[in-house]
Amino acid sequence: MSAPLWPAPTASAPVTATVRLPGSKSVTNRALLLAALADGPGTVRQALRSRDADLMAAAMRALGTELTPSNESASGVDWQVTPGPVRGGARIDVGLAGTVMRFVPPMAALAEGEVHFDGDAHARKRPMGPILSALRALGAEVDNDSLPFTVRGRAVGGEVTIDASASSQLISGLLLTAARFEKGVTIRHEGPPVPSMPHIEMTVQMLRAAGVTVDDDTRDVWRVEPGPISARDLVVEPDLSNAAPFLSAALITGGTVTVPGWPALTTQPGDELRGLLGAMGATVDLGPHGLTVTGTGQIAGIDADLHEVGELTPTIAALAALASSPSTLRGIAHLRGHETDRLAALVTEINGLGGNAEETADGLIVRPVPLHGGTFHSYADHRMATAGAVIGLAVPGVEVEDIATTGKTLPEFAHMWAEMLGQS
Numbered sequence: 001m002s003a004p005l006w007p008a009p010t011a012s013a014p015v016t017a018t019v020r021l022p023g024s025k026s027v028t029n030r031a032l033l034l035a036a037l038a039d040g041p042g043t044v045r046q047a048l049r050s051r052d053a054d055l056m057a058a059a060m061r062a063l064g065t066e067l068t069p070s071n072e073s074a075s076g077v078d079w080q081v082t083p084g085p086v087r088g089g090a091r092i093d094v095g096l097a098g099t100v101m102r103f104v105p106p107m108a109a110l111a112e113g114e115v116h117f118d119g120d121a122h123a124r125k126r127p128m129g130p131i132l133s134a135l136r137a138l139g140a141e142v143d144n145d146s147l148p149f150t151v152r153g154r155a156v157g158g159e160v161t162i163d164a165s166a167s168s169q170l171i172s173g174l175l176l177t178a179a180r181f182e183k184g185v186t187i188r189h190e191g192p193p194v195p196s197m198p199h200i201e202m203t204v205q206m207l208r209a210a211g212v213t214v215d216d217d218t219r220d221v222w223r224v225e226p227g228p229i230s231a232r233d234l235v236v237e238p239d240l241s242n243a244a245p246f247l248s249a250a251l252i253t254g255g256t257v258t259v260p261g262w263p264a265l266t267t268q269p270g271d272e273l274r275g276l277l278g279a280m281g282a283t284v285d286l287g288p289h290g291l292t293v294t295g296t297g298q299i300a301g302i303d304a305d306l307h308e309v310g311e312l313t314p315t316i317a318a319l320a321a322l323a324s325s326p327s328t329l330r331g332i333a334h335l336r337g338h339e340t341d342r343l344a345a346l347v348t349e350i351n352g353l354g355g356n357a358e359e360t361a362d363g364l365i366v367r368p369v370p371l372h373g374g375t376f377h378s379y380a381d382h383r384m385a386t387a388g389a390v391i392g393l394a395v396p397g398v399e400v401e402d403i404a405t406t407g408k409t410l411p412e413f414a415h416m417w418a419e420m421l422g423q424s
């Protein structure tokens with residue numbers, strides 16, 4: 001049975017809107033895990049509520065953490081987190097969340113008993129082998145190289161060599177729990193370059209803010225000293241990657257979109273939108289009011305290496321399909337292991353609307369041609385669904401299949417989109 005179709009609204013006038021975004025998935029899921037491993041009760045404020053964030057909260061509870069919500073809304077919550085001893089005998093559903101499948105198994109390796117992991121059908125295809133081998137090298141038992149698998153503690157830590165070219169999360173996952181292993185952990189990456197380095201910087205910064213000693217002076221080597229993780233009272237930044245489709249509306253319609261609360265300094269890769277959207281023809285202004293992007297209605301194609309900011313690709317590819325010149329997007333071969341094979345999915349869906357997109361060994365070439373309406377499939381991928389919405393702003397008759405899949409990180413997407421367009 002196929003999922004329902006969502007008629008993507010077409011913009012009939014330049015969009016002028018202020019769009020307030022809920023908390024970052026990446027910060028929320030790191031903060032919840034660090035709070036669960038901390039030396040006392042802490043608070044995670046303005047945390048995201050979404051499928052991925054809820055799966056992380058459920059995983060923490062299953063492993064013995066107490067989580068109490070307050071100030072709850074449709075997509076945000078303040079969590080009071082009271083850590084307990086990491087408990088075995090749990091079954092963890094990772095859904096399709098990279099952060100849950102890569103961040104939680106190292107924590108499970110602290111437990112006495114067994115912890116079983118499984119997730120969505122496609123989750124079984126996402127790269128897990130290197131982190132599971134690393135856990136074995138650190139002293140845990142793991143019975144498989146991909147989902148489903150069972151972790152039997154207890155790991156003591158030590159030194160590991162890992163090929164993390166498939167995902168930065170393979171490094172972040174080990175780093176987050178590392179201080180709690182008796183010997184700490186030294187990780188050495190060997191292989192093609194690690195993608196999404198800003199996400200590893202996010203991990204390192206959050207560890208340091210919790211009093212953990214991390215040495216990342218040598219390229220591709222990380223050393224975490226054993227020691228306590230301090231409890232914190234932390235406020236989660238808005239999700240800048242989820243700003244991408246909304247800011248794109250300014251470029252497409254020749255309008256202005258403001259995202260309040262845009263941090264002046266951040267490790268979120270979404271901050272790169274400032275440069276990328278600027279290169280595609282927008283005027284970008286960051287100030288105390290937030291980030292304001294103003295478009296002309298004309299979009300310039302770009303030649304961009306998105307290796308560090310791969311999660312922005314579906315939106316940038318959607319803009320590229322509406323541009324006035326061709327685009328080449330490079331450095332993103334690892335997107336084949338994301339929620340779906342994003343390179344194949346983008347090519348299929350853009351071309352399904354009459355477009356001209358082509359896969360390369362490490363990315364995409366998108367040549368703009370007039371598009372027509374049709375079904376834009378989302379492959380259970382939140383960012384494919386929002387890419388379809390972006391194209392639909394300019395192309396009448398686009399219907400996005402399974403818009404509800406945006407609930408992975410932004411459950412209110414369809415409502416916020418209509419509100420931005422003055423159609424709610």
Ligand SMILES: O=C(O)C1=C[C@@H](OP(=O)(O)O)[C@@H](O)[C@H](O)C1
Nearest residue numbers: 026167168169195196199310311
């Ligand atoms: O650590 C994180 O929070 C993330 C790291 C990145 O993963 P990859 O390195 O697998 O691209 C990113 O794409 C994902 O959306 C979130």
Ligand SMILES: C=C(OP(=O)(O)O)C(=O)O
Nearest residue numbers: 096097098099311338339
């Ligand atoms: C790659 C992504 O997610 P995940 O955290 O599941 O890897 C993403 O959100 O673009």
